[in-house]
Amino acid sequence: MAPIILSIMTATTNSIETLRKEALETLEQTGEAGLDQWRAEWLGRQDGRVTLLLRSVRDQPPDERAAFGAAANALKNDLEDALNQRREALKKKQLETLATSGAIDVTLPGRPQPVGRFHPVTQTLRDIVAVFGEMGFRVAEGPEVEWAKYNFDGVRIPEDHPARDMWDTIWVDKEIGGRRDMLLRTHTSPNQVRVMERQQPPIRVVVPGKCYRQEATDATHEWMLTQVEGLAVDEGIRMSDLKGVLYEFARRMFGQDRHITFHHSYFPFVEPGVEMAVDWPTADGGTRWVEILGAGMVHPEVIENAGFDSSRYTGFAFGIGVERVAMLRWGIDDIRHFYQNNLRFLRQF
Numbered sequence: 326m327a328p329i330i331l332s333i334m335t336a337t338t339n340s341i342e343t344l345r346k347e348a349l350e351t352l353e354q355t356g357e358a359g360l361d362q363w364r365a366e367w368l369g370r371q372d373g374r375v376t377l378l379l380r381s382v383r384d385q386p387p388d389e390r391a392a393f394g395a396a397a398n399a400l401k402n403d404l405e406d407a408l409n410q411r412r413e414a415l416k417k418k419q420l421e422t423l424a425t426s427g428a429i430d431v432t433l434p435g436r437p438q439p440v441g442r443f444h445p446v447t448q449t450l451r452d453i454v455a456v457f458g459e460m461g462f463r464v465a466e467g468p469e470v471e472w473a474k475y476n477f478d479g480v481r482i483p484e485d486h487p488a489r490d491m492w493d494t495i496w497v498d499k500e501i502g503g504r505r506d507m508l509l510r511t512h513t514s515p516n517q518v519r520v521m522e523r524q525q526p527p528i529r530v531v532v533p534g535k536c537y538r539q540e541a542t543d544a545t546h547e548w549m550l551t552q553v554e555g556l557a558v559d560e561g562i563r564m565s566d567l568k569g570v571l572y573e574f575a576r577r578m579f580g581q582d583r584h585i586t587f588h589h590s591y592f593p594f595v596e597p598g599v600e601m602a603v604d605w606p607t608a609d610g611g612t613r614w615v616e617i618l619g620a621g622m623v624h625p626e627v628i629e630n631a632g633f634d635s636s637r638y639t640g641f642a643f644g645i646g647v648e649r650v651a652m653l654r655w656g657i658d659d660i661r662h663f664y665q666n667n668l669r670f671l672r673q674f
């Protein structure tokens with residue numbers, strides 16, 4: 326090493342060019358395995374030849390120092406670039422040799438990278454929420470494990486009301502004194518109460534989420550289902566507003582040619598109550614109505630319970646069955662496909 330250091334100490338800009346030549350020539354002859362060693366010899370942090378050269382700048386005569394420093398720095402950068410290029414070139418050559426020697430069959434199809442995607446029900450849920458978002462509805466959320474006070478009492482389904490039979494409930498707690506309090510929500514309607522508890526009119530929200538019912542499953546019924554609750558409360562809200570909003574939703578979701586129908590229905594927390602159905606093509610070429618949501622004008626008592634004056638404020642509410650919407654959208658004939666985790670089914674969406 327000693328003679329090299331000596332020669333560097335006395336190096337001039339000219340001898341920098343000599344060094345460059347030597348470094349590049351040896352690099353050209355260095356194979357993959359020797360590249361690290363080449364790097365250590367020329368660019369090593371401690372005693373690489375170019376490092377020492379850079380360190381010797383201060384020993385140059387003052388009027389040569391600037392030019393010398395610049396040339397030495399340029400050399401360092403050039404050698405780093407050359408090293409990277411050499412690495413790339415060697416790698417490329419290696420691949421080419423592998424390919425032409427037959428060790429790799431370049432005509433084989435590549436291995437597909439599996440791409441994740443949203444479950445069809447999640448996709449539909451997001452689209453529904455987006456449609457209402459465009460109409461000025463904000464998104465709120467509520468718990469899946471719910472109190473009877475919100476799931477039933479708050480929406481006018483008292484303990485002894487026959488309407489409680491409408492939802493066969495999955496209870497979470499034990500019966501205490503003939504009463505149970507904690508359950509898996511059977512619908513998203515408890516959020517009507519929860520939202521009105523924390524917000525003053527004007528209210529315009531949608532509340533998406535899972536619901537659970539002790540239900541015998543069939544082609545259109547699951548025991549776990551997804552709903553999107555909608556609630557609008559303000560001065561002067563009328564039934565025509567509800568119909569207009571739901572009609573617009575159906576148009577945006579299913580396209581212009583889909584027909585919808587409203588017919589009267591009973592829910593204790595609305596008056597009047599309706600169900601909305603969409604026409605669904607049947608196998609024999611006809612159509613039938615498929616109910617996708619329940620809705621109605623919020624019952625004045627629910628408004629009063631929330632502490633609002635029902636002579637001033639009116640509202641509408643709806644609860645959309647998301648699986649049913651997804652079924653209509655893609656022509657799926659059995660709701661049970663969604664939750665059987667069959668990837669051949671799920672990958673289609």
Ligand code: FA5
Nearest residue numbers: 512514546547550616617618619620642643644646649
């Ligand atoms: C309700 O759950 C009411 N909370 C809806 C409502 C909200 C009415 C606000 C008025 C005002 P219903 O049980 O009909 O109503 O369910 C609403 C929708 O959820 C149905 O139209 C249907 O699309 C879907 N649905 C109900 N039960 C099931 C089930 N077992 N499997 C799949 N989807 C279901």
